[in-house]
Structures are given as structure tokens and as C-alpha cells.
Amino acid sequence: MMGLEEPRKENFLLQFCDVMRSFLKYTGMIVTVKTKEELIMAFNLRNRSFLTLSDFNKREMEYMLNLAEDLKKAKYAGTEAKNLEGKNIALIFEKSSTRTRCSFEVGAKDEGAHVTYLGPSGSHIGHKESVKDTARVLGGMFDGIEYRGFSQRNVETLAKYSGVPVWNGLTDEDHPTQVLADFLTAHEVLKKPYEDIKFGFVGDGQDNVSNALMLGAAVMGMEYHVVTPKELNPTKEVLDKANAIAKETGAKIVVSNDVKEDVKGMDVIYADVWVSMGESDDMWEKRINLLKPYQVTMDVMKATENPNVLFEHCLPAFHNLDTEVGKEIYKKFGLKEMEVTDEVFESKHSVVFREAENRMHTIKAVMVATLGEQG
Known part of the structure; x- marks a missing residue:
């Protein structure tokens, strides 16, 4: 036949x-x-x-x-x-x-x-x-x-x-x-097509989650902002790969060091832990001093000028003193909250x-x- x-x-x-x-x-x-x-x-x-x-x-x-x-x-x-x-x-x-x-x-x-x-x-x-x-x-x-x-x-x-x-x-x-x-999660809650969702990652721009978000956003044709200290800007390798994909998909990748200015218009604010477990106290102190201005507070959420903005985090999050690690951080560095405040974590914005x-x-x-x- x-x-x-x-x-x-x-x-x-x-x-x-x-x-x-x-x-x-x-x-x-x-x-x-x-x-x-x-x-x-x-x-x-x-x-x-x-x-x-x-x-x-x-x-x-x-x-x-x-x-x-x-x-x-x-x-x-x-x-x-x-x-x-x-x-x-x-x-x-x-x-x-x-x-x-x-x-x-x-x-x-x-x-x-x-x-x-x-x-x-x-x-x-x-x-x-x-x-x-x-x-x-x-x-x-x-x-x-x-x-x-x-x-x-x-x-x-x-x-x-x-x-x-x-x-x-x-x-x-x-x-x-x-x-x-x-x-x-963002698609379910916001009821928007993926390419219309704007993500803003605030924190360590070389973080593995930020790398993955950047590549994923590039593939999906999304707008993705990395708001980070200059010392922690994304690596050239990851940024070049994301931008090459973005040229084909219409995605927009932005790297910035100004929290209040560059979260405007975002649909999602994203945070991750500042330091991996097992790092030395010197490394903790260095990272905390570098990233403290990039803590996600309610002021950061308001700076998006989007009343429906979402907060996302891959977890676990250090947002209070309810963990042994949280207590240890407070004892050594005087911080009750790290990458995100408890107010934001427990707010209506948090998903x-x-x-x-x-x-x-x-x-x-x-x-x-x-x-x-x-x-």
C-alpha cells in the first residue's frame, strides 16, 4: 500500500x-x-x-x-x-x-x-x-x-x-x-500568557536559580531583570547564552544594581538564600554586607507599582528565627531576617x-x- x-x-x-x-x-x-x-x-x-x-x-x-x-x-x-x-x-x-x-x-x-x-x-x-x-x-x-x-x-x-x-x-x-x-505558579495566579509575565530576581545574580530563571525566561520570550550588586552580576557565559536565545525569542534580559528603579513593572519578585550551608563565617559576613541592601522588603514590593505583584522563593527561606540556622545567623550577625522579610513572606503577595x-x-x-x- x-x-x-x-x-x-x-x-x-x-x-x-x-x-x-x-x-x-x-x-x-x-x-x-x-x-x-x-x-x-x-x-x-x-x-x-x-x-x-x-x-x-x-x-x-x-x-x-x-x-x-x-x-x-x-x-x-x-x-x-x-x-x-x-x-x-x-x-x-x-x-x-x-x-x-x-x-x-x-x-x-x-x-x-x-x-x-x-x-x-x-x-x-x-x-x-x-x-x-x-x-x-x-x-x-x-x-x-x-x-x-x-x-x-x-x-x-x-x-x-x-x-x-x-x-x-x-x-x-x-x-x-x-x-x-x-x-x-505565576501563570496560574496571574492568568497571563507566559511571554507577558515579567520576572525580577533580587539578590545574588550568580545564583543557580537566577541562572535557570534567566535561561528559562529567554526561551519563553519573557522579560527578566536581575537586580544584584555589581560584584555578583551574572557570569558572561550565562548572560551571553541567555541573550543569544533572547534574540530569537524576543525576550528582554536586564542586569541592574538599582533595586527601587529596576523592579518597576515587575509581575513577580523572586529571592533566594544568600549563602549556602557550610560556608565559613567570613564568607557569611561578606555576603550579608554585600546583599543586605537587596533584601526583599515591602518597600521593594511597592516599588514595582503593581498591586498584584507576586513574591516567589525556591525555599527554604530565612525570614524569621524559627530555625536553628536562623537563630545562629541572628547570634553571629544580628539579622532576624535575611533575603526576605517575614512581612513579605507571609503577605498576600507570597505564593x-x-x-x-x-x-x-x-x-x-x-x-x-x-x-x-x-x-
């Missing part, structure tokens, strides 16, 4: 998608594939790794975000399908985690997968066994691998040699799964806990898109 000519193939796919969409809507099922283009794109995401947002285009990111919305609705409705039934997933954590670990474990279980957790002392990766060798070992046992650790090179090596999808749960340079949750929940839905979407039957 002769194959369909190309125009007839496209028409058939469009008609097929229309019929299936109508049928699924009629039966009350969740619809994630809406057009021929999305159908084709969905197949293209199968077996892809998720290492950094600059590896994807706008349509691919929108597909994952739309899928996350659909999977979230399905979870709330109790109509989840087991898109990862029979899959085995390895979770490698060289760093401690609450949201990322729980999101992968709960998300995988919801979709029917089995997970194996390998903590800081649970594997030989990079110590007794090279990352390359570990990749080939785990790739022969598992269908997908998540990595949360220090080196971006490690997650790239895992992806290169494992032969299965690898997902970046965080490195010192990047945090792409976090940004999907950040974008989805941090919705954002935290959306980590699970977006991570689930990444796994399903790259490993499941919908991918």
Missing part, C-alpha cells in the same frame, strides 16, 4: 487530533495533546534528558507546562493514569533535599513508577567509581535517572553515557526543574507554598514527557 502524501498526512493528523480531543473531552478525560504540532513535539520529547532549559525551545517548554497543568487537574480529580507503569527510576542525591526529593518520589509513585533513592552515602559516584562508569551501571538497570549534586558536568556525563533520560534536580550552576514550577506544590506537578510532567507513554 502506497504511503499518504505529505499534505494528506498533515490533514489526517489534524482530523485525528480533533476527533480524539472531542472524544476525550466528552468522556471527561484529561486532554494534553491539542494539535498536530503538539502531537509531533510530544513524540520528540521521548527519551530526552532534562539538563538545562536552554536545551529546549518555547513550544517544548510550553508542552511540559501544559502537561503539568493537566496532570495537576488529574491528581485533584482522582483520574490519574499510570503513565510510568513498570518504570524504574534512580534518584541520586549528593545534596540534601525536601521539595525535589519528595516531588520525584511522590510524582513517580502517582504515575506507577518505582524509585530507588541513592543518598550522599548510598553510592560510589565520583568517589570510588567514576561518573561515567556509574552512568553505564545505572543505565543498565533503570529507565530514568535524577541527579542532584554539585557539578553540572556530572549530570551531563550521566546523560551522555547512561543511555536513559537524566533529569537535573539541581547543580551549583543550574536548577531547571525549579523554574518550571516558578513559571507555572511560595503553591510554588512548592507545583514542584511535584512540573517534575511529574518532565518524567512523563520524557519517559512515559505521553512523551
Whole structure:
């Protein structure tokens, strides 16, 4: 039998998608594939790794975000399908985690997968066994691998040699799964198209979350401001990569050192911790002195001149003295609050806990898109 000519193939796919969409809507099922283009794109995401947002285009990111919305609705409705039934997933954590670990474990279980957790002392990766060798070992046992650790090179090596999808749960340079949750949360609350949402990151411009936000905003055609001390301006490498993408997508990337002036018009103000745990007291003191003028206060929120501005944070946040670390910081440096005040954190502007929940839905979407039957 002769194959369909190309125009007839496209028409058939469009008609097929229309019929299936109508049928699924009629039966009350969740619809994630809406057009021929999305159908084709969905197949293209199968077996892809998720290492950094600059590896994807706008349509691919929108597909994952739309899928996350659909999977979230399905979870709330109790109509989840087991898109990862029979899959085995390895979770490698060289760093401690609450949201990322729980999101992968709960998300995988919801979709029917089995997970194996390998903590800081649970594997030989990079110590007794090279990352390359570990990749080939785990790739022969598992269908997908998540990595949360220090080196971006490690997650790239895992992806290169494992032969299965690898997902970046965080490195010192990047945090792409976090940004999907950040974008989805803003989109849900503001009811705006992604390209119309303006993000302002206030704090350390070399932070891994800021790097990921910048790249994600560039891909999505968004406006993104980094408001930071000059000493902590984004690295040339990340900024050049973001600007190159922005030229293609129409995104606007702004680096500034003036808080009050350059948060005007923002839809979202974003903050992250100033110093990683384990740093010396000298480093803490240096960073606090540098970043204290960039604390997100209610005055910063008002400076946006946007009454509906949102506050986002990847968490955990040092906004009071309710933690051992918070008490230690107060004892040594006299600060009751750090990157964000308690007033902002607990205000109507704050969507941090919705954002935290959306980590699970977006991570689930990444796994399903790259490993499941919908991918």
C-alpha cells in the first residue's frame, strides 16, 4: 500500500487530533495533546534528558507546562493514569533535599513508577567509581535517572553515557526543574500568557536559580531583570547564552544594581538564600554586607507599582528565627531576617507554598514527557 502524501498526512493528523480531543473531552478525560504540532513535539520529547532549559525551545517548554497543568487537574480529580507503569527510576542525591526529593518520589509513585533513592552515602559516584562508569551501571538497570549534586558536568556525563533520560534536580550552576514550577505558579495566579509575565530576581545574580530563571525566561520570550550588586552580576557565559536565545525569542534580559528603579513593572519578585550551608563565617559576613541592601522588603514590593505583584522563593527561606540556622545567623550577625522579610513572606503577595506544590506537578510532567507513554 502506497504511503499518504505529505499534505494528506498533515490533514489526517489534524482530523485525528480533533476527533480524539472531542472524544476525550466528552468522556471527561484529561486532554494534553491539542494539535498536530503538539502531537509531533510530544513524540520528540521521548527519551530526552532534562539538563538545562536552554536545551529546549518555547513550544517544548510550553508542552511540559501544559502537561503539568493537566496532570495537576488529574491528581485533584482522582483520574490519574499510570503513565510510568513498570518504570524504574534512580534518584541520586549528593545534596540534601525536601521539595525535589519528595516531588520525584511522590510524582513517580502517582504515575506507577518505582524509585530507588541513592543518598550522599548510598553510592560510589565520583568517589570510588567514576561518573561515567556509574552512568553505564545505572543505565543498565533503570529507565530514568535524577541527579542532584554539585557539578553540572556530572549530570551531563550521566546523560551522555547512561543511555536513559537524566533529569537535573539541581547543580551549583543550574536548577531547571525549579523554574518550571516558578513559571507555572505565576501563570496560574496571574492568568497571563507566559511571554507577558515579567520576572525580577533580587539578590545574588550568580545564583543557580537566577541562572535557570534567566535561561528559562529567554526561551519563553519573557522579560527578566536581575537586580544584584555589581560584584555578583551574572557570569558572561550565562548572560551571553541567555541573550543569544533572547534574540530569537524576543525576550528582554536586564542586569541592574538599582533595586527601587529596576523592579518597576515587575509581575513577580523572586529571592533566594544568600549563602549556602557550610560556608565559613567570613564568607557569611561578606555576603550579608554585600546583599543586605537587596533584601526583599515591602518597600521593594511597592516599588514595582503593581498591586498584584507576586513574591516567589525556591525555599527554604530565612525570614524569621524559627530555625536553628536562623537563630545562629541572628547570634553571629544580628539579622532576624535575611533575603526576605517575614512581612513579605507571609503577605498576600507570597505564593511560595503553591510554588512548592507545583514542584511535584512540573517534575511529574518532565518524567512523563520524557519517559512515559505521553512523551
